[in-house]
Amino acid sequence: DSGVTQTPKHLITATGQRVTLRCSPRSGDLSVYWYQQSLDQGLQFLIQYYNGEERAKGNILERFSAQQFPDLHSELNLSSLELGDSALYFCASSVEGSASHFVGYTFGSGTRLTVV
Amino acid sequence: AQSVTQLDSQVPVFEEAPVELRCNYSSSVSVYLFWYVQYPNQGLQLLLKYLSGSTLVESINGFEAEFNKSQTSFHLRKPSVHISDTAEYFCAVSEGGSNTGKLIFGQGTTLQVKP
Numbered sequence: 001d002s003g004v005t006q007t008p009k010h011l012i013t014a015t016g017q018r019v020t021l022r023c024s025p026r027s028g029d030l031s032v033y034w035y036q037q038s039l040d041q042g043l044q045f046l047i048q049y050y051n052g053e054e055r056a057k058g059n060i061l062e063r064f065s066a067q068q069f070p071d072l073h074s075e076l077n078l079s080s081l082e083l084g085d086s087a088l089y090f091c092a093s094s095v096e097g098s099a100s101h102f103v104g105y106t107f108g109s110g111t112r113l114t115v116v
Numbered sequence: 117a118q119s120v121t122q123l124d125s126q127v128p129v130f131e132e133a134p135v136e137l138r139c140n141y142s143s144s145v146s147v148y149l150f151w152y153v154q155y156p157n158q159g160l161q162l163l164l165k166y167l168s169g170s171t172l173v174e175s176i177n178g179f180e181a182e183f184n185k186s187q188t189s190f191h192l193r194k195p196s197v198h199i200s201d202t203a204e205y206f207c208a209v210s211e212g213g214s215n216t217g218k219l220i221f222g223q224g225t226t227l228q229v230k231p
Contacts, residue, residue, distance in 0.1 A: 002159060031217055043160075043206065043221035056216035090159055098215045104150060105219070107159035 004108035018079040025093030032074040038087040050097030122222035137192040139207030146212035
């Protein structure tokens with residue numbers, strides 16, 4: 001157990017639907033990151049939150065949104081789902097939010113999203 | 117923009133043989149470099165990292181990587197692999213001095229250790 005908890009582990013939904021993925025960071029970590037892993041795109045950075053505020057944004061579609069709550073857990077919302085959104089979505093956390101103090105992420109085990 | 121290229125998508129090797137997984141990066145600024153390992157149906161785990169100082173970094177399970185600034189490389193090596201090293205390995209780069217923890221990952225290299 002890495003200490004980063006992602007729920008649900010698996011999700012199957014239909015095109016056009018909306019889903020919410022949840023992440024609880026490791027205790028003491030202030031920063032949360034979301035990544036999408038697919039066979040054709042590899043691991044793509046989506047977004048980073050640090051202590052409740054957005055810190056960096058990557059290749060995140062407008063149909064996707066995220067937030068980090070006061071208790072530091074984070075949710076990734078995916079709407080108007082398309083077949084191409086099927087992927088493994090990873091959450092990771094770290095103590096610091098900036099690379100200058102970076103000691104590496106702790107990853108969760110991911111949520112496998114299948115859009116049918 | 118930063119990018120990471122892992123030159124081999126798959127590396128088959130026999131048990132107890134040496135292995136090298138190649139990683140090249142592109143960046144116009146100083147970087148921090150990482151290797152992560154992903155076992156089947158699991159998340160990524162940090163294997164080793166280069167932040168500064170000695171260009172040779174080691175992990176607790178026998179892997180090592182050398183930062184070569186002139187060749188913009190960070191190749192991962194192990195002198196003798198085990199069956200349990202079978203996994204996918206990702207090289208990643210982070211921009212030094214950045215105020216974010218964003219990582220750019222390579223496409224991954226699948227290490228297949230055969231008995």
